Amino acid sequence: MREIYRARDREVTRMERTPLSIPSRCPYAFGMTSAMRQHSLFCRVARSVASYTHQSLLRILYANVQQSTVGPAMKTQLFALYYKASASFWLLPAAFSVAALLIAPLMLRLDEVVAVKSVVEQYGGPRLTVDGSRQILSTISGAMITVSSLILSMTLVALTMVAQQLGPRVIQMFLADSVAKITLGTFLASFIFSMLTLGATGTGANGDFVPLLTTYTSVALALAAFGLMIHFIHHIATSIQADVVVTRLGDDLNAAIENERNRGDECRKWLSDDEIADERNILSAHQKEITAARSGYVEAIDEGEMLNAAKDSDAQITLLCRPGHFVLSGHVIASVSGQNRDVAKDLPDHIQSAIAIGSTRTRLQQVEFELNAMVEVALRALSPGINDPFTAMTCIDRLSDALSRLAQYEKLNRALYDGTGTPRVLFYPTPFSHYMDTAFHPIRQYGASDTGVLLQLLTALEALCVSAHNEGHRRSISQHANLVLQSAETSKLVRSDVSKVRSRVLDIQKRVLELGEGGEQ
Numbered sequence: 001m002r003e004i005y006r007a008r009d010r011e012v013t014r015m016e017r018t019p020l021s022i023p024s025r026c027p028y029a030f031g032m033t034s035a036m037r038q039h040s041l042f043c044r045v046a047r048s049v050a051s052y053t054h055q056s057l058l059r060i061l062y063a064n065v066q067q068s069t070v071g072p073a074m075k076t077q078l079f080a081l082y083y084k085a086s087a088s089f090w091l092l093p094a095a096f097s098v099a100a101l102l103i104a105p106l107m108l109r110l111d112e113v114v115a116v117k118s119v120v121e122q123y124g125g126p127r128l129t130v131d132g133s134r135q136i137l138s139t140i141s142g143a144m145i146t147v148s149s150l151i152l153s154m155t156l157v158a159l160t161m162v163a164q165q166l167g168p169r170v171i172q173m174f175l176a177d178s179v180a181k182i183t184l185g186t187f188l189a190s191f192i193f194s195m196l197t198l199g200a201t202g203t204g205a206n207g208d209f210v211p212l213l214t215t216y217t218s219v220a221l222a223l224a225a226f227g228l229m230i231h232f233i234h235h236i237a238t239s240i241q242a243d244v245v246v247t248r249l250g251d252d253l254n255a256a257i258e259n260e261r262n263r264g265d266e267c268r269k270w271l272s273d274d275e276i277a278d279e280r281n282i283l284s285a286h287q288k289e290i291t292a293a294r295s296g297y298v299e300a301i302d303e304g305e306m307l308n309a310a311k312d313s314d315a316q317i318t319l320l321c322r323p324g325h326f327v328l329s330g331h332v333i334a335s336v337s338g339q340n341r342d343v344a345k346d347l348p349d350h351i352q353s354a355i356a357i358g359s360t361r362t363r364l365q366q367v368e369f370e371l372n373a374m375v376e377v378a379l380r381a382l383s384p385g386i387n388d389p390f391t392a393m394t395c396i397d398r399l400s401d402a403l404s405r406l407a408q409y410e411k412l413n414r415a416l417y418d419g420t421g422t423p424r425v426l427f428y429p430t431p432f433s434h435y436m437d438t439a440f441h442p443i444r445q446y447g448a449s450d451t452g453v454l455l456q457l458l459t460a461l462e463a464l465c466v467s468a469h470n471e472g473h474r475r476s477i478s479q480h481a482n483l484v485l486q487s488a489e490t491s492k493l494v495r496s497d498v499s500k501v502r503s504r505v506l507d508i509q510k511r512v513l514e515l516g517e518g519g520e521q
Helices: 002-017 034-066 072-086 091-113 116-123 130-165 170-175 178-200 212-239 242-261 273-279 303-312 347-354 367-382 389-407 432-446 451-467 471-490 495-520
Strands: 268-271 286-291 296-301 315-319 332-338 355-358 413-417 423-426
Touching: 091 178, 091 212, 130 170, 130 178, 130 212, 170 242, 170 367, 178 212, 212 242, 242 367, 242 389, 286 347, 303 315, 303 347, 303 413, 303 423, 315 347, 332 347, 347 355, 367 389, 367 432, 389 432, 389 451, 432 451, 432 471, 451 471, 451 495, 471 495
Parallel strands: 315 423
Antiparallel strands: 268 413, 286 332, 296 355, 315 332, 413 423
């Protein structure tokens, strides 16, 4: 399951490098004022600190799961829980609150040991009385808890707007964003820190103890929190824009494709449809079907555990599901074949424990989730309530970019081999036509009455012709072009628009034929 952490690591690194603020993305950013430059610098520093903190916490959590001595079933569930925690909203605020609970007593103890008051009086620093310190700390505490509720309200409003206009799948992308988490965590930590300091102020033998260093730290935390709040408001205002969301979804989709292809395992090979059919059931003397122990969505598959189990039993495992599939209890999720009659004696338990099944789909180990998230944004944009075809066209552009990356790979079926070259685990096949159907069928069906959307689909198909390296890819492009023409002819479009669509389809068919003849030569 190391690929789970590597995928999350790439995602955090990509989010850290992706500029989201308007000044950094603006083509005339060289003309910004000095204040705008300072704000942009602060935004970059805040994002870097947030990403580094979040990544460090996830690294610790992953290491504890990896080093645990629990069984394979529990470890697979722990990895799924690790990913859910990485995309949850509570991890960073809870960590910041615990840090404040631990650091505040240490700071108060340091105030007791070190004569801070004498140092301040010697160098003419600001002096505080017991009443003055209490007033400052009580003001900070009240402001921190008030603004914390404001941040929660703003976040909920933003998530509600995103879910209504862009789809619920986009929510997971926003929950993985660390800006809101780091801002809320800073306010909660400042509140807890100030309350603990306030409780210790005025104690001591004479009741005159003033924790100067801790009070000054509370003031610094409050200033940092309000600076983060300004950045948070700016971040929310820019990140909920449709173009920004589509761009981030496109980046996530491309990152998922690259992560799927670049898992540097020596035992992993990519096969064509014909090759995976030849490899199937090589050890077919005895076969047994493995059923799901519960109903739900497949969240993750522990490939290492499955490969080890197949090697130990001298068997071959053929998976009949992939992450994102909904399986029913008692339905077949894998088949096992081998030469030994007792090949499936212990394998069912290992296979069931290596497949994590949960209640919802996740972004873990699946390109199709990111693909569906982009398609859902396009469908919401085409709905009568929103009626934003330009956002749908932007989604089509991003989908064509991702599909062109997939089209560069002629082999899309995965298999795991042992050291002797024997295929041990064959994964559920995902041909290029499946990704094409997932991306373009829903948009074509919902946008059949919009000429601009249909022409944009044809533009994407024409661009994909350049990346089509085999007959299967070209056949899928030709079929989708014909479907677009059928949709235009059966919808209520004027004749001139239908003629435009027909002309574009004929150009695509001609291009596909030329590529096919060139490939044969």
